[in-house]
Amino acid sequence: MKLEGKIAIITGAASGIGRATALRLAREGASIVVADQNEAGARETVALVEQAGGKAAAVKVDVTKSAELASMLAFAEKTYGGFDILYNNAGVTTGNPRYPDSPEDRWRRTVEIDLNAVIEGTRQAIPKLQARGGGVIISTASLAGLFGFQQDPVYAAAKHGVVGLTRALIGLKDEMNIRVNCVCPAVVRTPLVTSGIDALQGAAREAAEKQMSAMPMLPAEEIAEAVYELIRDDDAAGIVMGITLGDTRRVVDPPITLPVTSGTPGARQHPRV
Numbered sequence: 159m160k161l162e163g164k165i166a167i168i169t170g171a172a173s174g175i176g177r178a179t180a181l182r183l184a185r186e187g188a189s190i191v192v193a194d195q196n197e198a199g200a201r202e203t204v205a206l207v208e209q210a211g212g213k214a215a216a217v218k219v220d221v222t223k224s225a226e227l228a229s230m231l232a233f234a235e236k237t238y239g240g241f242d243i244l245y246n247n248a249g250v251t252t253g254n255p256r257y258p259d260s261p262e263d264r265w266r267r268t269v270e271i272d273l274n275a276v277i278e279g280t281r282q283a284i285p286k287l288q289a290r291g292g293g294v295i296i297s298t299a300s301l302a303g304l305f306g307f308q309q310d311p312v313y314a315a316a317k318h319g320v321v322g323l324t325r326a327l328i329g330l331k332d333e334m335n336i337r338v339n340c341v342c343p344a345v346v347r348t349p350l351v352t353s354g355i356d357a358l359q360g361a362a363r364e365a366a367e368k369q370m371s372a373m374p375m376l377p378a379e380e381i382a383e384a385v386y387e388l389i390r391d392d393d394a395a396g397i398v399m400g401i402t403l404g405d406t407r408r409v410v411d412p413p414i415t416l417p418v419t420s421g422t423p424g425a426r427q428h429p430r431v
């Protein structure tokens with residue numbers, strides 16, 4: 159898909175990977191709906207896109223609320239006449255204490271934002287993209303969605319869910335020209351990772367800063383570039399793309415393959431699954 163003249167909704171675009179992707183897609187000529195619960199940050203992203211010569215508009219959304227997701231899609235229709243791309247990117251980690259000690263509201267919040275909102279946002283976007291003749295849905299999963307990420311088991315569970323949803327929707331490409339893909343980054347330098355330090359003081363803060371500076375981290379722009387590639391590539395569907403530091407981006411195949419019954423959506427593109 160060529161981005162010129164297209165409209166992309168990006169959740170979690172007030173910060174980090176979402177903001178970097180807003181700037182990247184706008185550079186290709188897409189108009190951006192900057193969707194986030196952080197209104198000030200969303201307005202800042204719009205200003206940055208506009209300063210770079212692009213087009214963007216901000217909308218406040220809590221992605222855990224179905225009605226607010228619907229309003230976000232309606233906002234894109236009212237402002238730009240529709241949308242071609244939905245990027246489900248908003249996300250959080252569970253924080254401390256680590257599961258199973260985390261209180262119920264904390265782990266449920268992780269699942270609500272990192273998985274349920276992706277399922278619901280995708281569900282709402284599909285008929286609208288179909289009515290437009292097709293489009294792209296992309297989500298930010300994580301490397302934590304591909305291995306046993308012990309630091310945050312609930313985050314790992316939610317991100318595994320996003321990976322599964324992406325693979326299982328491969329058939330939408332044939333059925334309605336909607337390509338569903340996701341990116342799985344390693345550690346990225348964004349407030350999601352660095353903000354924990356702000357809460358610390360004294361020696362604890364010093365130690366955390368030292369540990370952080372020694373940790374290899376991807377720039378958010380690298381993820382934005384991968385998202386752009388998956389949108390641009392008209393063959394990309396059901397793709398789970400791992401992004402690690404120093405390596406090239408790579409498609410991560412499902413570890414188990416099963417025969418499909420004929421008529422299963424996606425059977426043609428993925429005969430091994």
Ligand SMILES: NC(=O)c1ccc[n+]([C@@H]2O[C@H](COP(=O)([O-])OP(=O)(O)OC[C@H]3O[C@@H](n4cnc5c(N)ncnc54)[C@H](O)[C@@H]3O)[C@@H](O)[C@H]2O)c1
Nearest residue numbers: 170172173174175195220221248249300345346348349350
């Ligand atoms: N930073 C990393 O190391 C890393 C690695 C792999 C995957 N990810 C994923 O990348 C995505 C983006 O994270 P980031 O690193 O840019 O972090 P970030 O904290 O910079 O950005 C996340 C954004 O999501 C927004 N958000 C959170 N809850 C929301 C809600 N309920 N409704 C609307 N917006 C909400 C926040 O306001 C924020 O602007 C997340 O899904 C995260 O899990 C991050």
